[in-house]
Amino acid sequence: MARHIVARTSDIPPGGNKVFGVEGRDIVVFHVNGEFFALLNRCPHEGAPLAKAACVARLTSPEPGVYERSRVGELLRCPWHGWEFDMRSGQSWFDPKRVKVRSYPVAVESGEELQKGPYVAETFPVHVEDNYVIVEV
Secondary structure (H helix, E strand, O other), rough: OOOOOOHHHOOOOOOOOOEEOOOOOEEEEEOOOOEEEEEEEOHHHHOOOOHHOOEEEEEEEEEOOEEEEEEEEEEEEEOOOOOOOOOOOEEEEOOOOOOOOEEEOOOOOOOOOOOOOOOOOOOOOEEEOOOOEEEOO
């Protein structure tokens, strides 16, 4: 799996998302609770864009009348038909063994940690003296 630099962390605000074209696929990256998650931007049901999905919480009830919210913002609700998916794994909640959204690993690295590519352009020293830019060749 090739690594692709898609954005600076500041390009995706907390609670927001952004779609990127990577190798012919639309991949949506979500910024939730200080973490980033990447999913194919397509609901497996009928292809709705998951970038338009509601980011909701997991709601459980240990007993009647008592509700507990957890994982706030980490569950996606498809904008067309309400199918729900786990943002961390892409698994659906209604049929986790058969229905899943493709998810991708995400890493946040500083520019200094990124591996240099194999191609390097030749560079030349540049100096500014008075009002003239001088290139050394």
